[in-house]
Amino acid sequence: xxxxxxxxxxxxxxxxxxxxxxxxxxxxxxxxxxALALAHADVGNIPRAAAEEIAAKAxxxxxxxxxxxxxxKEIKHDVAALVRALAEQCGESGGYVHLGATSYxxxxxxxxxxxxxxxxxxxxxxxxxxxxxxxxxxxxRETLMIGRTHGQHALPITLGFKFAVWGYEVNRHLHRLNxxxxxxxxxxxxxxxxxxxxxxxxxxxxxxxxxQRLGICPAEVSTQIVQRxxxxxxxxxxxxxxxxxxxxATEIRELQRPEIGELAEAFEQKMQVGSSTMPxxxxxxxxxxxxxxxxVVRSLVVPALENMITWHERDLTQSSAERFxxxxxxxxxxxxxxxxxxxxxxxxxxxxxxxxxxxxxQGRAMSEAVMMALTRKGMNRxxxxxxxxxxxxxxxxENRHFSEIxxxxxxxxxxxxxxxxxxxxxxxxxxxxxVEQAVKFSTAQD
Numbered sequence: 001x002x003x004x005x006x007x008x009x010x011x012x013x014x015x016x017x018x019x020x021x022x023x024x025x026x027x028x029x030x031x032x033x034x035a036l037a038l039a040h041a042d043v044g045n046i047p048r049a050a051a052e053e054i055a056a057k058a059x060x061x062x063x064x065x066x067x068x069x070x071x072x073k074e075i076k077h078d079v080a081a082l083v084r085a086l087a088e089q090c091g092e093s094g095g096y097v098h099l100g101a102t103s104y105x106x107x108x109x110x111x112x113x114x115x116x117x118x119x120x121x122x123x124x125x126x127x128x129x130x131x132x133x134x135x136x137x138x139x140x141r142e143t144l145m146i147g148r149t150h151g152q153h154a155l156p157i158t159l160g161f162k163f164a165v166w167g168y169e170v171n172r173h174l175h176r177l178n179x180x181x182x183x184x185x186x187x188x189x190x191x192x193x194x195x196x197x198x199x200x201x202x203x204x205x206x207x208x209x210x211x212q213r214l215g216i217c218p219a220e221v222s223t224q225i226v227q228r229x230x231x232x233x234x235x236x237x238x239x240x241x242x243x244x245x246x247x248x249a250t251e252i253r254e255l256q257r258p259e260i261g262e263l264a265e266a267f268e269q270k271m272q273v274g275s276s277t278m279p280x281x282x283x284x285x286x287x288x289x290x291x292x293x294x295x296v297v298r299s300l301v302v303p304a305l306e307n308m309i310t311w312h313e314r315d316l317t318q319s320s321a322e323r324f325x326x327x328x329x330x331x332x333x334x335x336x337x338x339x340x341x342x343x344x345x346x347x348x349x350x351x352x353x354x355x356x357x358x359x360x361x362q363g364r365a366m367s368e369a370v371m372m373a374l375t376r377k378g379m380n381r382x383x384x385x386x387x388x389x390x391x392x393x394x395x396x397x398e399n400r401h402f403s404e405i406x407x408x409x410x411x412x413x414x415x416x417x418x419x420x421x422x423x424x425x426x427x428x429x430x431x432x433x434x435v436e437q438a439v440k441f442s443t444a445q446d
Contacts (some may be wrong), residue, residue: 006331011293016334019117020327026068027060028110029082031214033097034058036189039209040099043202050093057089079103100199100206102192104314108226109187111326112216115234116185118330119177125337126174126241130446132344133167136160138442141435144427145262145354146365153365156358156427159349160438162251167441169244176237184234186219186226187211193313194223224314228307228322235304235325238333239297245336246294249287252343256284261353266346286343290336297332300325358427363402364392369430370406370421377415387411 002008006017018024034055041051057063063085072081080103087094098106141160146153189207190196196203211218219226255263265284303325307318358365367388374384387409395405406412406421416424423429 006328012331012335013121013338016118016121016331019114019121020331022065023060025110025114026063026065026082028113029079029106030058030060030063030086031113032106032109032187032210033083033086033101035210035213036099036101036105036206037096038213039189039206040096042209043205045200045202045206046096046099047093050090050096053093054086054090054097058086062089077103079106082106100191100203101189102198102224104225105187105189105191108222109189109210109214109216111226111231112185112187113214115326115330116216118334119181119185119234122238122241122330122334122337123174123177125334125341126170126177127446129337129341129344130167130170130174132341133163133170134442134444136344136347137163137167137438140349141438141442142428143349143351143354144358144431146358146360146427153358153361155365155368156430158431158434158438159354160442161434164438164441166244166248169247173237173241173244176240180233180237182217184230186217186230187214188219188222188226190219190222190224192224194221223310223312225310225318228304228310228318231322231326232301232304232308235300235329238329239301242294242297242333242336245333245340246291248340249284249290249343252347253284253287253291256287260357262350262357264348264350265343266348286339290339290343293332293336297329297336300329304329361402362395362400363425364395366402366425366427366430367392369424370412370416373420373424374412374415379415 005011009017037046037051037054037058040046041048063082067088068078068081068085071084072078075081075084083098087097090097137160139160140163141158143159144156145159145162147155147157187210188194189199189210190203191198196207199206207218252263252265254260256265264282265286303321307321307325310318371381371384371388374387375381379387391405391409391412392402395402398405403421403425406416406425407418412421
């Protein structure tokens with residue numbers, strides 16, 4: 001009976017859930033057993049016909065999940081149950097199944113196959129998100145909005161610039177994910193303590209052949225298990241991805257507040273319900289879901305770190321934890337990317353509200369621009385800063401537009417003309433390289 005929201009289908013994309021479903025997991029383990037048998041045949045350890053029989057039967061079409069579970073119930077060992085179920089299907093050739101291997105030769109190599117598929121799905125969505133941010137960065141390269149620091153109005157920016165900041169962050173995650181592949185996506189065929197003694201004189205060749213058939217690399221060295229710093233690295237990268245998505249989602253949530261109203265999630269007006277009791281509500285529920293799930297993903301880093309610790313050449317403390325950690329991290333991050341793509345594709349942008357919000361401080365947000373204009377005319381920078389500080393306080397206290405206060409001040413008018421003051425107060429004149437940076441990101445080669 002489904003219990004957790006991943007099991008019930010509430011969270012997770014179909015393609016990622018398929019990577020980690022029980023039948024897929026069993027099939028990957030069977031594929032490792034097949035590759036091992038064929039490698040033994042390649043080096044002359046077992047008859048070719050026996051290896052081909054094992055490979056032909058190493059499929060969930062022949063080896064049923066239900067049969068594996070029935071055997072496991074009797075013998076209390078999941079991998080040994082799989083080995084017996086496969087051997088049953090292979091007749092006399094069954095005696096060669098799992099030859100020279102230990103359980104975690106099969107498990108860890110199957111882990112790598114699952115993670116390889118999962119990373120590919122996550123990478124594909126990251127690339128789509130980056131492309132979407134590129135498009136939006138260019139489209140809104142000149143869309144004026146106020147930049148905020150400490151939650152307060154700071155200086156004008158453009159929405160395209162904000163998207164470029166997000167986009168480069170996504171791009172760094174793509175690099176991290178790609179760079180960790182060679183360290184994470186590895187299998188092993190090294191036996192009970194990693195010495196390969198049970199595999200005989202062709203041990204290293206057998207490991208190489210197995211991994212070549214499966215399309216992954218062998219670990220440089222291992223004990224009974226692949227060392228868990230590898231898995232921890234992947235989980236940590238995924239936690240960083242999830243936190244970036246939460247960062248983006250939090251910004252959208254903040255800007256969707258009615259008193260700000262600059263960005264908003266799409267709302268299906270014909271059918272969508274925002275609240276069970278308040279008909280007017282349009283909640284940023286997708287972004288909120290992203291934020292909540294990011295907390296779960298970050299929590300997985302702790303057990304991933306603790307799984308790096310093992311007694312001697314192996315104990316069983318990692319096993320139970322990573323049955324949760326690896327699938328959950330991959331499934332949730334993939335799903336969060338799916339959600340963020342839907343948010344960005346339907347994002348509502350209120351450019352007029354952005355322009356009006358810039359004026360909320362009556363021009364005071366342009367105080368730095370006026371200060372810099374004064375310094376260009378020869379005023380000491382510190383003196384200019386103190387002058388503008390006092391004039392902004394006066395503007396706010398008297399609830400008068402900053403331009404009035406500036407044009408009444410003799411020091412300002414002695415150095416700047418009326419037109420120069422007006423030009424300094426125009427947000428579009430004080431964007432620095434914001435537009436260029438948005439364009440640079442949107443036109444950068446992948």
